[in-house]
Amino acid sequence: MPAKHALILAAGKGTRMRTELPKCAFPILKKPMIEYIVEGVERSGVDEIVVVVGHQRKVLEDLLTERVTFAYQEEQLGTGHAALAAAEALQDKEGTTIILLGDMPLINETLIEKIFLSHEKSQNDLTVVSADFTDPTGYGRIIRDRYGRVQAIVEEADCTKDQRQITEVSTGLYAIDNRILFDVLKRIEKNENSGEYYLTDIVGIMKDDYRVGSFVIRDESRGMGVNDLYAISKAEKFLRDEINKRHMLAGVYMINPETITVGHNVTIEGNVTINPNTTITGNSTIKSGAVIGPNTEIHNSTIHNDVQVKHSLLYDSTVHERTTVGPFAHLRNNANIGRDNRIGNFVEVKKSTTGSNTKASHLAYIGDAEVGSNVNFGCGSVTVNFDGKEKHLTRIGDDVFIGCNTNLIAPIEIDDNVFIAAGSTVTENVPAWAMAIARNRQINKTDYAKNLISPKTVKVDNVTDKKKKKPTGAQKAD
Numbered sequence: 001m002p003a004k005h006a007l008i009l010a011a012g013k014g015t016r017m018r019t020e021l022p023k024c025a026f027p028i029l030k031k032p033m034i035e036y037i038v039e040g041v042e043r044s045g046v047d048e049i050v051v052v053v054g055h056q057r058k059v060l061e062d063l064l065t066e067r068v069t070f071a072y073q074e075e076q077l078g079t080g081h082a083a084l085a086a087a088e089a090l091q092d093k094e095g096t097t098i099i100l101l102g103d104m105p106l107i108n109e110t111l112i113e114k115i116f117l118s119h120e121k122s123q124n125d126l127t128v129v130s131a132d133f134t135d136p137t138g139y140g141r142i143i144r145d146r147y148g149r150v151q152a153i154v155e156e157a158d159c160t161k162d163q164r165q166i167t168e169v170s171t172g173l174y175a176i177d178n179r180i181l182f183d184v185l186k187r188i189e190k191n192e193n194s195g196e197y198y199l200t201d202i203v204g205i206m207k208d209d210y211r212v213g214s215f216v217i218r219d220e221s222r223g224m225g226v227n228d229l230y231a232i233s234k235a236e237k238f239l240r241d242e243i244n245k246r247h248m249l250a251g252v253y254m255i256n257p258e259t260i261t262v263g264h265n266v267t268i269e270g271n272v273t274i275n276p277n278t279t280i281t282g283n284s285t286i287k288s289g290a291v292i293g294p295n296t297e298i299h300n301s302t303i304h305n306d307v308q309v310k311h312s313l314l315y316d317s318t319v320h321e322r323t324t325v326g327p328f329a330h331l332r333n334n335a336n337i338g339r340d341n342r343i344g345n346f347v348e349v350k351k352s353t354t355g356s357n358t359k360a361s362h363l364a365y366i367g368d369a370e371v372g373s374n375v376n377f378g379c380g381s382v383t384v385n386f387d388g389k390e391k392h393l394t395r396i397g398d399d400v401f402i403g404c405n406t407n408l409i410a411p412i413e414i415d416d417n418v419f420i421a422a423g424s425t426v427t428e429n430v431p432a433w434a435m436a437i438a439r440n441r442q443i444n445k446t447d448y449a450k451n452l453i454s455p456k457t458v459k460v461d462n463v464t465d466k467k468k469k470k471p472t473g474a475q476k477a478d
């Protein structure tokens, strides 16, 4: 088996995208486009991956660091010029190189493997990968002679009227003998029209002296190139349908699947229900029995068995068995919620852990906290973790009752079996079995309200106490 190399061209700006981010880093289902290609290539078992970067190279380098070798194309003078930038990294190597464009995110390892195999079996020096496109606009057309042999790839701008009618296009993917590649790349001449060096020209250069064949991709979508934001939406739709179908066939019940987006690296067990308008992305796992959505976003999170999440946002977090989250909860930055918890309406949890059976049912903020089991956060309770400069830790033991509207000013420790009275602002540690009350004692000043209020309600017979008022015929007593 000859060595296998991959060369990915990703130095271009992506002018047609009209976005700040370089095109190949643009996310599809929240994952940068280039990662789909690198992942596909990695899985197909190549020996080495070289990625050509240029425009905003750092963005791509940060994404792929330690996964690939980088080559640098200083000025973007076309795909042929970009491939040549990999000379230093690749040119002395034996074997077969597959060249891919950094804007073809729908390519996968199965196809890459097939292309390598076909290239070897046919003993080609160059295999051009093409597809028959319903709408070939914008792609390079494949020119064949009357025996069906590939003669050239002609970019649309250079096509004659007749050539423009051709629907077989170049996907920009090639398998080629690595030594020949770098010889041939040096022979590419500048295109008169655009002033660029076109990789497509290798076909014309090689057709007479080498064995040039083709591999036709049957599903045209797989070969699509992404040049603008409309194409991004098409690629997303393709992937969404494909991924959702795979999950549905594996026992995931999706309601209105066209509104559900599940990322490429998400694991969902069978017997999970996903309601509409839900997005699950990153390295997320959803375990059996969970019911997710509607209107929920989950990213890089693990949801254990029988959890329910509604109308909520969960990022980089974990939720254990049978806990309910939402509506309108926000878990982020390593919120680790124990089993049988309730994280309810308008509750935010950040970088905190909870034991089992803990409840924050409404309007609470739990940040930088270690919370035990059977803790009840009353409505409006807050761990006050930030002093304007630094974040501080709150520790709460088991079986703690925190009354409504309580502020726990961190750093602070609340021991087991503590009761905190509603409305307290707790600044000191509370020992086990204590009741803490930290608010002013109430004073009722007799008749003082007469200085403050002019009553508007008309009182019958000067009777103010409702209980003394007798019900009249039609009226009912309270």
Ligand code: UD1
Pocket (backbone or CB within 6 Å): 009, 010, 011, 012, 013, 014, 024, 052, 073, 075, 076, 077, 078, 079, 080, 081, 082, 101, 102, 103, 138, 139, 140, 141, 153, 155, 169, 170, 171, 172, 197, 198, 199, 200, 224, 225, 226, 227
């Ligand atoms: C290219 C092909 C076209 C093919 C189509 C398939 C050429 C000349 N054209 O056209 O035949 O049908 O892809 O999608 O090859 N890049 C660089 N450096 C450069 C220029 C481009 O690294 O100087 C990279 C880009 O980052 C991109 C890829 O090469 O990932 C393709 O470039 P793009 O401008 O999108 O080529 P297309 O016009 O789509």
Ligand code: CA
Pocket (backbone or CB within 6 Å): 101, 103, 225, 226, 227
């Ligand atoms: Ca393209």
